[in-house]
Structures are given as C-alpha cells and as structure tokens.
Amino acid sequence: MEKFKKALSPITINKTEFKNRLWIPPMGTSAVKPDGTPTDEMVAYFNNMAKGGAGAVVIEVADVDEHRRYNSTVIGLFDDKFVPKYKEIIDAIHDGGSKAISQLLHAGPIPLIKNDPTQYGPLCASSVPHIYNLNAIPQVITKEQMAEIKQMYIDAALRVVKAGADGIEIHCAHNHGLLGTFVSSIHNKRTDEYGGNLSCRMKYPLEIVEAIRTAVGPDMVLGVRISDSYDEVDGLTLEDSCRMSRMFEKAGINYIHASHGSLISIANIQPPHGSPQGIFANRAKVIKEAVNIPVGTIGRITDPEIAEELLETDVADIIFMGRALIADPELPNKIKEGREADIRPCIGCNECVTSAMYGNGFYCAMNTLSGHELEGGVVYDENNKGKKVLVIGGGPGGLEAAGQAAIASYDVTLVEKANYLGGQFELAAYPPTKQEFACGVKYLINQVEKHGVDIRLNTEATKEYVVDMKPDAVIVATGGQPIEAKWITESGHPNVIGAWDAIRGNANIGINIVVIGGGLVGCECADMIAAPRYYRKQYARKVTVIEMKDYVMIDDYTPQRDQLMTRLMDKNVDILEGAAVKEISADSITYVKDGETKTIKHVDTIISAVGTQSVNGLTEELKVLDIPVITIGDAVAPRKIHLATREAAEAIKKLKI
Template sequence: MERKYPNLSKPIQIGNVVFRNRMFSAPMGGTDITADCTIGPKTTAFYELRAKGGAGAVTVSEVVVHPETEGSHMFHLDLKTVGSLSSFTYTADAIRRHGAIASVELSHSGQYAGTYLTDKDKKQGLAQWGPSATVRPDGLEVKELTQELIDDIVEAYGKCAEAAKRAGFEMIMVHGGHGWLVNQFLSPYFNHRKDQYGGSLENRVRFAQEVLARVRQAVGPGFPIEFRMSGSELFDGGYDLEEGVRIAKILEPQIDLLHVSAGTYQRGFSDTHPSMFKPHGSNVYLAAEMKKHVKIPVATVGGLNDPDMMEEIIASGKADVVEMARALLADHELPKKVVTNREEDILHCMRCFVCMAERVVTSTRRCSINPYIGRELEGMEITPAPVKKKVLVAGGGPAGLKAALTAAQRGHDVVLCEKSSQLGGILIGEQAIPFKYEMYKLGVTLAKLVTDAGVDIRLNTEVNKEVADQEKADVLVIAVGSEPMLPPIPGLDGDNVIIVNDYHLHQNKVAEEVVVLGGGLAGSEAAIHLAREGKKVHLVEMGLELAPDANIRHRPILLKEIEDLKIQVLKEHKGIRITEDGVICVNKDGKEILVPGKTIICALGQKSRRNVVSELLDCAPVISQVGDCVKVADITQAIYQGHHAAMDI
C-alpha cells in the first residue's frame, strides 16, 4: 500500500522502544480523579480512546511528584495510597493493548500550585513554593525552596518514575515547560537564587539535570525519557530561543526525546495552548531551530491538526515527531485515518477551548464535536440497532447531520432534508473568517460522512407536515435550527446592513469603517476579523459585557484580541436607528450618539425556529428535537443532542 503520508506513518525508535508512527497524543489531564488522586475508570477509558485511534504514544498527565509542596488536585502515583499503582497499571494496559506506547508526565507546578483546583479559594490555604521567594500577581506569597526540599522533590521524581515503570508505562515525560517548577528554575524571570541553582545558565539548569539523573537511575538505560520544555518563554524577562537552545544542548545527554513547546503560565494560556487566533503550527519554528543543534529526536506541538502540514514538518526535518492534544479530542481516529489514507474524513479541531473550559468549570472533559470525550465508558462503539427503522431528519445543520450520520451508522434507513441548497446550516457562514474556517469545514466533513454512510440527502426540501406525512417515517428528528434576531430597528433592512450569518456572501461590500451591532461571541469574532483586515471597527453592545456566551478559556483571549486590535468598544449602547452614516445609539445616560460606519454588521443573536417545530410535533410516532430549534446554544450541544437522539432510536 502506498501511503499518502509516509513520514507521519513510519515508525520511530526512541531509546529501546519502537513507536508505530510519528503522531503522539500529547499530555492531557484526566477527568474522574479520585479523592485520593488516583485514576478513575472514566479517565482510563479517556486515554484508551486515543490509543484505539492509532496514536503512536499516549501520555497521561499530570502526575504531581511531591504533593507536600504542590497541592493541586492532579494524579499522585505512589505505593502507599490504596488504588494508586493499580489505577496506573490498568491505564497503561488499556493504552498498550491497542498498540500505542503508554507514557506518563511527571510534574510539579511550583509557585502555581492549586492551578487545577476547581475551588480556587483553596489556593489561599496552600503553601506556594518556588526557586525564589516572591509574591505572585494575585497576591499569594511564594516561599523559596530549601536545599532539603529540593532534594526531596528530586527524589520524588525518581520514585514516581520507578512506580510508573512498574505499572507498565514505557516512557517517562518530565514536564520542564510552561512556567511549572522545572521551568521556574530555568527561567531568569523566576529564578533569583544566589546558590548553585541560580545566576548563570549552568546553575539554573542544575535542578533539571538532577531530576533527569534521578529519573534515569529509576528507569535504567534504554528506557525513553522525554523532556518537555518551552523553546522560548516568549516574554520580557524570560529566556529566549537562543538561550532555550543552550538549555537543550546541556540537557541533551540525559534525554531521549526533546519535546519543544512554547510560552509560560506567566505569559498566557494562548501561547502554551495556541488559540484559533494564532496560525496553525505557530510553535514549529522553535522545534526546527532546536533540531539544528541536537542529535536526539525532536517533537513539536501546538495547534497542529492538518496532515499535510504535519507531513511537511517531518519530511523537511523540522521535527521527528508531531504531538497533538486537542486535535485528538476532536477526532481520536486522526492517526488511523492518516495511516489509511482517509484524511478527508478527519474532523478537525476548531481550537474553541470547550475541552479546556469544561475541565475548569466541571472537572470533566467535553469536546464540541466529539460526543465520546469524557463519556467513553458509555460506549465507544456505534452498535447496530436491533430493529431497522425509517428515520427522517429535518434540517442539515450540525445537529441534523450528526443525527443522520449516527442513525445511518446504526443501520437505519435515513432521509435527510435540508431546505437550502447546501448542508452545514449555521456553519456555512464561517467560511469567510479564517480563524473560524474549521467550523465551516466541520459541516463539509459531516456532509461527506453522511453521504458515504448512504443517507438519502434531499436539498432544497423543507420538511413540513405534508412532506412528513408522505415519508411515513418511524422517527422524525427535528433539527431546523435557528434564525437571526431582527428587532424592529428602523434601517435594519437597508442595503448597508449585512446579517453576520450572511457575511460570506457580501464580504466584498464591506466599507473601510464598520459598525458591528451586537457584542456577543459572533459579533466580537466578526469585529476581530474585520479589524485584522484593516477596517476601522466599532463594536456596539447594549449590555455590560462583551461575549458573555464565550467559554471561560476562550473569552479572555478574545477580549485581549479586541484590545490589541484597538477596536472601539461601546458598551451599554442600544442601537435605535440605522442611517447611511452609521448607527444612532442611546447610551446609558439616555443621550443619542452616532456611531459612524458605512457598513453595519448585524449580530444581535439567534432565535429558535419554534414555529416550524410546532407544525411537526405530530408527524411521526417518535419525535426528537435537537440543536438550536430547542434552545439556541452552541455546536457542542447540537452535536451531542443529534448523536444521542440517533443512539436512542
């Protein structure tokens, strides 16, 4: 068989271990962490899913090596806690049985202890430890680690490594990046010690060397040790790429795989986990430079989800391994699809941060486009239905497409009707905004998968009572979506007004000065896009906050983009009239002002098409309602509801 992606697909030997391909599942924190900080059964299934999907390695994250000075509610691995060793053993076995190599990340947050606590108030009661005494930006005091504590922590790395090997893990990753403790010692920003651990680079590297030496002692020769580091801290006061290279060269003799990430907790989440506003592969240049100076294999990570890009990275020698986290949540079978030349079937990560936000808010995992994530124990396989039925799906947006796909995969006879000439629903409008293109692509890929599954697709066909009665379906899935909210504002029907959903049809008509009316998520992202195109943008919101509908991880990054692009934001301004010169608004003081702009983008929200739903409620023996037609929400709810409605048939 000739493989389209031969470099991604070929094995690689690291230490004495052979990995089946060059696509590794990067560290991702688990979900059901027990009260004793062991791995719960849901988390074992969570990691197993990526192994089943074909990844070369799957890394369990993060194991806190020294809980006495850490305190975050993450995994602990020791021989004292009942269930600790066994939970890791079952997890390593679940990964290895599918051909992937099980790896575990050993970590210490240092002065950022408590980061992963759901109850953030508990951080106030923790003792924060770092290389140097300081006060964190949030006011928490950080104590300087003593030599005795440093020795204890180094020893703890070794003990955890011993236990991991005993449990069946075949690689150890030492987390030395992102502003955690090892990185804090490496960084001139954090490390102001006057002893053998501070000052010169050789001294700042000493702690990492001691940790790696103790891990090597624990696991023995030939056992792969992966060291994750930030190629550059990317902020003033931290180390840059040139010094990052020097760090890598010093540590090279002690490691087998150099994993090059970027940024630090101090700098911000969108660097360590590149947001949709950054180019894909934005960190690859760091790994590429490192590879010029070391002889060991190098891995790159950060916003990678495109096989063509990843193949080029390896083919051109920028890196030897590509690592993905979010991309393998969105489609756990991405590696398998790459190896079997099914790249067109890949569901691409949208970098929407639903996965990261869910862990912060509920201590679980969820992915906006993969309904299995965090619920793997509920069944990772779509099993055939015991009785084949005729299913009519009304609406070809994300909810309808997912319902039709899952129903067809279960063996039902599925008819999908879409009133327009194109599948994808509200996702169609995202094609003109580059950083949201994956959302548009989701609709395209789901449409392909639905076609391949044998669904009878009927475009330009709206399901009404007459159509439903003719089909005589056993089950009707109503997924008719939502429509824009268009309040009775004079001038809203003018030629200078573009509904945000239709922006892709009229993007060439947008003037140089624009008013975006509506500061929710859709309006805010449209404003960012237009400002990036060089437009002068005014963003008008009648409420007190921008993008309250954005998730807890995405929203701060979005607001920073708006600030950096110098978009004029007018909160507590209500649009009352649209003219050829802009939008007349009333501010909180009741004063009328003109917000100038020759083009108006209307982004005032969506409303459910309940009138359509009402007509169809008695048109089949079994009725399911999914997606925006139930309640205007997001892609996550649409995909989940569509999938599970089909699983219930």
C-alpha cells in the same frame, strides 16, 4: 503506507521501540476524582486513543505533591494508593497497541485548590506571583524543601515504573509549575547557586532528572517537555532552550518534547484555528540540531501530509498530534490503510482543552465519542434496516444525526430548507482565521453522502410534509435564527443589518459602523468588516462594538478569544463595555456608560448582533404523531457546535423504534 513512510516508521529511544512517530501529547480530560484518582472514563478514553494507532500516548500530567496540587482534576501520583488505577490506564494503552509515557509535574506557584487546609499554597524559586495565581505571593522555596520535592519526584517516578509505563516525561515548559518557572528569569530572582544565569537556574531541574535516572535505572525512557521559547519579556529564548536541551541530554534525558510559549499567553501553547500547520516546527529543528537525541515538535499539526513532510525533511523525529487525534484517534490507522478521506478533521475550536481546563468535562465538536468512550457510541444494527428516520435541518446537529442514523442502518432522509448544508456551522467559517470550520462542514456532508442519506435541499418540512413521509422517527434539528430586536430594526435608522448578513456579505456596509452586541458573533463580525490595518487613512472604516455586559465575549475562555481581541485592537475597533444603548436616530447612537450619556454621530450602518433564538415550532406540531420526535441542538437552546453534535449522537444511540 508509502505515502506516510516516515511517519509510520518505528523509532527506538533508549532501547525501547515505538511503532511509529505520531505520538499523543499530554492533554487534560478532567476525568479524575477529587482526590486525584483516575476514573473508569479516563481508562476507556486512553484505551480508545491508543487503539487508533499512535506510537505512544503521553498520559496527562500527574501531581507529585499531595499538599500543593495543581487542581482537583489532575491525576495524583503522590501516594502508592494511586498505582492500581494508574496501572489500569497503562494497561489500557498497551492493550490498544501503544506505548505509555507518564508526565510528572509539581505545581509550584500555581496550586489552584483553594479553601482547603491540606493545601499549603504556592511555592516558587522567588516570591513573584504567577499570572494564574496573582493574588497569592509564593513562598520562596528553601533548600530543605527542594530536597523534599526531589524525593517526591523520585517516589512518583518509581510508582510509574511499578505501574508498568514505558517512559517518564518531566514537565519543564510554559513558565508552568515549579520547574517551568525555576528555569525562567521571570520568576527566578535567586542569588544563590540556584539563581542567576541559565546554568544556575537549570541546576535544580537537572538534579531532579539525575535523581530520577538513578532511581529508575539506565533503560527507562526519560523525556522532558520544554518550551522552545516563552515569547515574553524576560522569558526563555530559543538559544536558551538549545542550551537547556544539551544540559538535559547530559543529565540522562532521552528525548526532547519541544513545545512553545508560556501561560501568560495560552494561545501560544494551544494555537487555535487559523494558526499555521506546524507553527513551531522550525524552532524544534534548531533544537534538534543542538542535541544528539530525538526531538518532537507540536503545534497545530493536523494534516498527516505536513507531519510526514516535517519528518522527511529532518525538522523533527517525532510529531505530537494532540487535538487532531482527539478529533480522530484513528488517524494513524487511517493513513496506514489509505483512508485519508475518512479522517475526521480538527477545526481548532479548542472546546476539548478549554472544557477540561475548567473542569467542565471533555468534548469534541467533531468527535462525539471523545470523553464518552465508556458509554460507547452508535453501532450497526441489522434490525434497524427499513425503519425510516427523518432528520429536519442540515446544520451540524442534523448532519451528525443523519450520519449516525445511517451508521446504525436506518433508512435516513435529511430535509433542509436552504439550498445548502451546514447551517450556522457553514456561516462560522466566514470570519477571519476560521477556514478550518469549512473542513468540518465538508467532512459531515461527505459522511452523510457516503452512507447513502437521502438529502433534500430547498425543502421546508411542515407537519403535512412529515405526515406524508410516514417516518418511524423524527429528529428536529431546525437550529436557530438571529434575534431581531425591534428597538434596533424599527429605530428609524436607514441601514440596519443583521450580523449574519454582514458576515455573509449580503448587505452594503458603510464606513462608520456600530455593532450592537459584543458576543462571539458581534466581535467576529467587527473583525471581518474592519480594515485589515489601521493606517489612519481618510474614509477608512471606523467600527465600534457596544456591549452592555462588563466584558465582550464574557463566557468565552478559549485561546482564540485572546487572538481575536488582539486583532480588534490592532484594527482600532472601539470596544465599549458596560454600555447600554439609550437611543438610535437616523444617523447616531446614544449610549450610557459609567453614568455618562454619550453619542456616536454620523453612524451610517448599524449591525445587530444581540443573540440567537431557537427555531422549534415544528416540535409542538409533531407531538400528535405516535412516533418518537427528538429535538436537538439550537432548536432546544442556542449553544455551541459540540453540544449540537453530541446531542445528535446521543439521540440516535438511544433511539428505539
């Protein structure tokens, strides 16, 4: 505990003591019924998060306006009917040992429920469309509507009090919602007392804070989430945010949750893998120096040692650890108990927040229980001892399956054809900004070793091998392999390379390169092989990506896509979308785009990145065995890491021998 003395020390805010300074920020789970009622899954999720030892859990945002809801996966607090279920969440957090704070939001210019007559459309300080709702011009809010919405905030706050929460956090950040856009000169063009300079743009948010404070009394913890700056033209600056923080303090706010950025660039709000730890901390420090109330910082803080350092050096009073505590809610408990080596790392893939944002459930590549707490996970079972489970394949699915089977007390053997573990997960750590994926692989390997799994590398599992092993169950996690399109590999070009080999550095690459395929692998390959800077030098590499779909990485909605596209543009990578390769010669590629046929000449390297295919022939061969044979991960169909690890955990949980 001495190592993390500051992080684990209590902090008192407005008479309420929080047991430590590691807090969970508000993050959507999409575990909400269409009317806004939280589900039992959400209750179980928050109970599990609290059990991990966090000092406070800020519950995901709640709508205050029934007729301008942010979306159908957001909690509703616009009616008394929501109080009983909301109280279950707060009780679950308290039962887990943490304090519960509720966050309130009015959607303002971005109510995203469409084709619903009960929804009245966007509302904003001025008629400037929001980037999340560009085709809908907001109604300019009237003073009468401002009074009505202020009452909505008051009513929602009183429901929070009735439900037993320890605090309320008001969302006024990210150029988001009514208040986050009201303070922004991007959206507030008013010329009355509520527009103009920052003091006037702050007038309405301050009125709401003061009204809530009056309604809930002097002892309730009130916080506000702001952006330390928007990093956009006409957006809030750090100096603005310092002034705002002082104004909020005078109005009755007890702590500042200093976030960053705006919805214009989501990667600034949810910094992905490769972002510096504590990326916004120095900005929070400036705000902390401007006020006399606690300030919390956030932003890719996954290492508890860095959290401790930020607190020790007085950069912040509270550390908000979001995705790190999704990956391992037990992080606070583990550092308290001296078990740092067992902390499950967040790899920054952002599947958790992205899947929830689009209402596609809630997942974590590293924590297979996250979002599935109500179902429960694998547990130790004495009756499994001596029963043999053979896992074939040492990629993420195979490693997870082997580790989970060992936890369930099976006798586990893991067979891997290659001379290393990790499969495509290991490969995924090679491109720029993705070193954190190596931490994920390392953790999975350490866990199977810790639990005594018999690991056999350089071993190909044939049907005969499996029969000789005499297992009681087999998990086939043989993964995938690159598609070798003959029209590329047998085109006659002398230097055709697979993207995996290019990424690993297993092939010689020239200076005029065409990557065929603009999915994630193709774009990351281009990012890796292109010159780090574009200086228009002779003999510098020229990289072109050809993608037949309308957009590269068309199915990727994560924040890191934005950053990857920015890097490719900075490196002068030429991206041809909606382009179909027509012909490949010994030194050129001809393609058709927008009905025009064009040729890239002097091509000395072609990199094939046209996709992945399953490797699963063994599944059919093993069907004759009278034992459970379960296929998982890319061996079923090429997909993302979180689906492979989730299927692995499910397979072991449901395994009956």
